[in-house]
Amino acid sequence: xxxxxxxxxxxxxxxxxxxxxxxxxxxxxxxxxxxxxxxxxxxxxxxxxxxxxxxxxxxxxxxxxxxxxxxxxxxxxxxxxxxxxxxxxxxxxxxxxxxxxxxxxxxxxxxxxxxxxxxxxxxxxxxxxxxxxxxxxxxxxxxxxxxxxxxxxxxxxxxxxxxxxxxxxx
Amino acid sequence: xxxxxxxxxxxxxxxxxxxxxxxxxxxxxxxxxxxxxxxxxxxxxxxxxxxxxxxxxxxxxxxxxxxxxxxxxxxxxxxxxxxxxxxxxxxxxxxxxxxxxxxxxxxxxxxxxxxxxxxxxxxxxxxxxxxxxxxxxxxxxxxxxxxxxxxxxxxxxxxxxxxxxxxxxxxxxxxxxxxxxxxxxxxxxxxxxxxxxxxxxxxxxxxxxxxxxxxxxxxxxxxxxxxxxxxxxxxxxxxxxxxxxxxxxxxxxxxxxxxxxxxxxxxxxxxxxxxxxxx
Numbered sequence: 447x448x449x450x451x452x453x454x455x456x457x458x459x460x461x462x463x464x465x466x467x468x469x470x471x472x473x474x475x476x477x478x479x480x481x482x483x484x485x486x487x488x489x490x491x492x493x494x495x496x497x498x499x500x501x502x503x504x505x506x507x508x509x510x511x512x513x514x515x516x517x518x519x520x521x522x523x524x525x526x527x528x529x530x531x532x533x534x535x536x537x538x539x540x541x542x543x544x545x546x547x548x549x550x551x552x553x554x555x556x557x558x559x560x561x562x563x564x565x566x567x568x569x570x571x572x573x574x575x576x577x578x579x580x581x582x583x584x585x586x587x588x589x590x591x592x593x594x595x596x597x598x599x600x601x602x603x604x605x606x607x608x609x610x611x612x613x614x615x616x
Numbered sequence: 617x618x619x620x621x622x623x624x625x626x627x628x629x630x631x632x633x634x635x636x637x638x639x640x641x642x643x644x645x646x647x648x649x650x651x652x653x654x655x656x657x658x659x660x661x662x663x664x665x666x667x668x669x670x671x672x673x674x675x676x677x678x679x680x681x682x683x684x685x686x687x688x689x690x691x692x693x694x695x696x697x698x699x700x701x702x703x704x705x706x707x708x709x710x711x712x713x714x715x716x717x718x719x720x721x722x723x724x725x726x727x728x729x730x731x732x733x734x735x736x737x738x739x740x741x742x743x744x745x746x747x748x749x750x751x752x753x754x755x756x757x758x759x760x761x762x763x764x765x766x767x768x769x770x771x772x773x774x775x776x777x778x779x780x781x782x783x784x785x786x787x788x789x790x791x792x793x794x795x796x797x798x799x800x801x802x803x804x805x806x807x808x809x810x811x812x813x814x815x816x817x818x819x820x821x822x823x824x825x826x827x828x829x830x831x832x833x834x835x836x837x838x839x840x841x842x843x844x845x846x847x848x849x850x851x852x853x854x855x856x857x858x859x860x861x862x863x864x865x866x867x868x869x870x871x872x873x874x875x876x877x878x879x880x881x882x883x884x885x886x887x888x889x890x891x892x893x894x895x
């Protein structure tokens with residue numbers, strides 16, 4: 447396989463036209479990676495290091511279990527697929543760091559907000575930490591998520607000009 | 617070893633009615649499997665088409681991993697504890713199938729068999745029933761459905777009591793795992809490949825179902841299993857399962873990436889040769 451004679455180029459010269467052509471793919475690659483990143487931080491920091499989250503909480507509803515399972519699978523797959531998409535963008539000369547970072551913030555913020563509102567509150571998988579006064583934890587968790595989401599939207603909107611630049615380019 | 621002897625003795629008493637012990641059959645099948653593959657490699661080399669050595673290593677590793685779940689110390693320990701059972705489950709249902717699929721046995725068979733049997737094999741593979749069973753959705757259903765049957769019905773207790781049921785369950789895990797892994801990251805030409813988006817969705821759903829089943833097991837262990845043992849086994853199923861699934865997902869993405877690279881090269885032969893000025 448590695449000795450395949452028709453190896454594709456691993457990196458093409460970056461160009462604005464390629465960036466414009468793959469404008470959506472840049473954001474999607476970032477969003478997928480962002481979802482995976484936030485799930486990884488959740489697993490590493492809150493499960494393994496702080497032990498605030500547990501493998502299973504007895505109060506979890508069936509729907510909560512399904513939602514948790516789907517997002518666990520999605521986050522693994524998204525991390526891997528997002529990185530392969532990134533490699534594909536570099537190969538096509540369409541890599542655009544700022545726009546990709548916007549996508550990462552969008553995915554990370556969106557997933558964390560979903561986790562903090564739907565999964566923790568509506569489906570009752572678990573709380574951020576098992577303490578009496580949850581409000582400060584909820585506020586910090588969801589405010590961080592909202593801030594990442596807002597920054598992601600701002601970056602993605604700001605980098606849309608790459609299309610205009612592509613039109614202006616010779 | 618001494619603690620496991622009574623178990624295997626009991627298993628023998630249940631397992632066979634005067635015929636050959638299931639363990640002997642399993643080891644025999646494993647030896648034949650390795651011998652057939654090795655002779656295929658030798659035949660391919662004789663005809664001037666060397667077969668990669670790493671695929672032979674993958675095949676041997678896969679056969680050994682699958683055999684270890686049915687015969688030997690791990691199989692004996694799996695009758696005693698749930699964690700050992702879970703290792704056997706992960707080996708038979710996930711790791712061994714991945715190793716076997718990556719060794720591309722069907723490609724080797726088609727390459728080295730005589731014309732008539734090779735045609736027969738490819739005709740069987742192209743037949744309706746074979747395509748139905750090998751379809752990602754069917755393969756995933758066989759895989760996940762078998763696991764839910766195992767852990768949510770008395771099947772698990774029967775398996776612990778009888779060597780024959782134990783071998784049958786592990787053969788099913790291996791076969792369903794092979795079908796599913798081949799449907800997702802199978803090597804070699806496929807006459808009617810399913811769409812990659814469909815495969816990606818099925819893979820993700822199967823990964824989710826595996827994780828959900830692991831957490832379900834944590835909360836409601838099978839009958840006669842010590843709850844603490846069951847919880848440790850369920851957590852192993854969740855974490856180790858996720859790593860093997862991640863390896864399958866990475867292979868799947870790498871194959872997609874490589875295929876689209878070939879397409880890219882066909883449509884634009886030299887993309888790097890005409891650099892566009894960057895601002």
